[in-house]
Amino acid sequence: MTSPQKPLPDVNDRHRAPFWAAAREHQLKMQKCTACGYVRWPATQHCPECLDENDNWVALSGKGKVWSFGIYNHLFNAAFADDMPYDVALIQLDEGPQMYSNVVGIDPDLLVPDMRVEAVFEDVTPEVTLVKFRPAS
Amino acid sequence: MGAAELAALRDKFAIVGLGTTPQGSFPEKTGNELAVDAFKLALADAGITKDEVDGIITCPSFGHQGLDSQIVPLLGLNPSYSANLDYGTCNFSLHLAAMAINAGFANTVAIMYGTNQKSSGNRFNQAPAEDPAITAPYGLFNIAGTASMALRRHMHEYGTTEEQMAAIAVTFRQHASLNPLAVFKKTITKEEYLESRYIVKPLHVYDMCVITDGGSCMIVTSADRARSMAKPPVYLMGMAEQFAPRETQNDQFLMRPFIQKVAEKIYPAAGITNADIDALYIQDPTSVWPLQMLEWYGFCGIGEGGSFIQDGRIGLGGELPLNTNGGQLSESYMWGWLHIPEAVRQLRGEAGPRQVPNAEIAQYCSTGGWTRAASTILRR
Numbered sequence: 351m352t353s354p355q356k357p358l359p360d361v362n363d364r365h366r367a368p369f370w371a372a373a374r375e376h377q378l379k380m381q382k383c384t385a386c387g388y389v390r391w392p393a394t395q396h397c398p399e400c401l402d403e404n405d406n407w408v409a410l411s412g413k414g415k416v417w418s419f420g421i422y423n424h425l426f427n428a429a430f431a432d433d434m435p436y437d438v439a440l441i442q443l444d445e446g447p448q449m450y451s452n453v454v455g456i457d458p459d460l461l462v463p464d465m466r467v468e469a470v471f472e473d474v475t476p477e478v479t480l481v482k483f484r485p486a487s
Numbered sequence: 488m489g490a491a492e493l494a495a496l497r498d499k500f501a502i503v504g505l506g507t508t509p510q511g512s513f514p515e516k517t518g519n520e521l522a523v524d525a526f527k528l529a530l531a532d533a534g535i536t537k538d539e540v541d542g543i544i545t546c547p548s549f550g551h552q553g554l555d556s557q558i559v560p561l562l563g564l565n566p567s568y569s570a571n572l573d574y575g576t577c578n579f580s581l582h583l584a585a586m587a588i589n590a591g592f593a594n595t596v597a598i599m600y601g602t603n604q605k606s607s608g609n610r611f612n613q614a615p616a617e618d619p620a621i622t623a624p625y626g627l628f629n630i631a632g633t634a635s636m637a638l639r640r641h642m643h644e645y646g647t648t649e650e651q652m653a654a655i656a657v658t659f660r661q662h663a664s665l666n667p668l669a670v671f672k673k674t675i676t677k678e679e680y681l682e683s684r685y686i687v688k689p690l691h692v693y694d695m696c697v698i699t700d701g702g703s704c705m706i707v708t709s710a711d712r713a714r715s716m717a718k719p720p721v722y723l724m725g726m727a728e729q730f731a732p733r734e735t736q737n738d739q740f741l742m743r744p745f746i747q748k749v750a751e752k753i754y755p756a757a758g759i760t761n762a763d764i765d766a767l768y769i770q771d772p773t774s775v776w777p778l779q780m781l782e783w784y785g786f787c788g789i790g791e792g793g794s795f796i797q798d799g800r801i802g803l804g805g806e807l808p809l810n811t812n813g814g815q816l817s818e819s820y821m822w823g824w825l826h827i828p829e830a831v832r833q834l835r836g837e838a839g840p841r842q843v844p845n846a847e848i849a850q851y852c853s854t855g856g857w858t859r860a861a862s863t864i865l866r867r
């Protein structure tokens with residue numbers, strides 16, 4: 351019996367492909383507007399600050415803090431059965447953007463908001479690498 | 488939008504008809520048919536025939552139902568004005584009805600919502616609406632996920648505790664025990680709340696509403712027309728909204744500080760302060776919504792919600808009765824479409840054992856997703 355597969359991101363998404371390509375190389379990159387310097391995630395065609403369409407995908411430090419998190423005690427998706435209970439956190443990156451992710455390498459009950467974290471990269475399939483976080487060393 | 492323009496709409500429109508079907512599980516009907524049932528009940532309540540309704544606003548519901556193009560043919564009407572509005576909670580639809588009447592598109596508008604999502608098997612196990620493509624891979628499912636983060640942050644910043652949060656679920660259940668429409672009527676204790684399982688910690692099972700089937704309809708008309716109908720009119724004293732998707736790039740966005748913008752507009756629009764509210768209604772798919780909105784609407788200070796809800800203050804007989812119907816947590820989910828019917832019943836004096844004595848002014852506060860908010864103040 352095979353266990354159900356976890357949802358995967360579309361690594362060929364029109365705007366987000368560079369994010370997933372960078373993750374594949376174990377880098378955290380996000381879009382930076384060349385006109386105003388605003389760093390954004392999720393990726394979009396136009397900068398939400400100034401509406402300019404020009405951007406560069408820049409490498410971020412991968413450092414940030416846990417803004418908050420929840421610990422899943424109810425199984426909503428069978429593919430996550432082996433992870434229970436697991437955390438999902440909203441990570442506040444030092445460069446500005448926030449992203450939802452998991453904090454790994456720690457008992458979820460030991461997490462606290464504002465805890466410093468750093469990016470780690472989890473190769474989940476030959477094509478897909480997820481950006482996760484662990485307590486900062 | 489200036490306060491003066493909103494204030495000019497004060498008391499110009501009234502709710503004259505209410506229809507709420509039984510709530511629960513009705514596998515024999517579609518959501519659209521439940522909306523029609525609610526419409527029939529609302530017509531009877533208003534004492535009018537369907538032909539006196541010339542505007543229809545429907546609300547899309549689970550399973551690609553709820554479009555006006557589907558429901559209006561079932562009503563057998565050719566309305567002057569018809570629309571469907573996708574973000575529910577009744578407040579937004581109510582405001583659109585007032586706008587349609589104000590602009591002359593219709594005289595009398597029925598707003599309605601019907602759903603059979605319980606019996607048709609919606610498990611709410613999909614990722615939240617906000618971008619599942621980049622959140623589901625991390626296991627972020629259900630509104631409980633983001634709501635738990637908002638609550639955890641509130642606990643971290645302000646010292647709010649689970650013991651304090653128990654007051655919301657326990658109080659609403661007490662109210663539901665007095666409400667014939669409520670799905671959950673068995674009262675719970677603070678201890679039962681604290682010992683209950685977590686859904687997404689720190690949210691307990693009693694902090695989350697359970698989906699249901701049912702229908703709700705309200706009939707809205709001009710104040711002049713309202714005075715000739717069967718029931719005493721309940722006037723729309725104030726209305727305000729705010730959309731704030733830019734907030735998703737604000738690091739505090741799950742706290743929803745933008746809701747304060749609605750508070751800044753609605754009390755001047757109604758010409759009152761929040762001290763004048765006799766009964767308060769807050770959309771409550773999770774108990775985090777009341778915690779946040781009590782603060783943003785200024786009923787207590789920012790961060791003080793946890794202590795404010797103690798000692799019976801939000802219960803019947805308390806200083807600020809909140810969700811006297813039991814709310815979504817205990818009455819019925821219905822995407823927030825039952826709070827205003829309860830407020831109207833209170834203002835008419837029809838609320839029976841849960842009547843707030845001499846209630847004159849009520850308020851309903853709701854949101855659409857994490858970035859949209861609306862509120863209505865009603866008076867008898």
Ligand SMILES: [Zn+2]
Pocket residue numbers: 383384385386387388397398399400401402
């Ligand atoms: Zn820009």
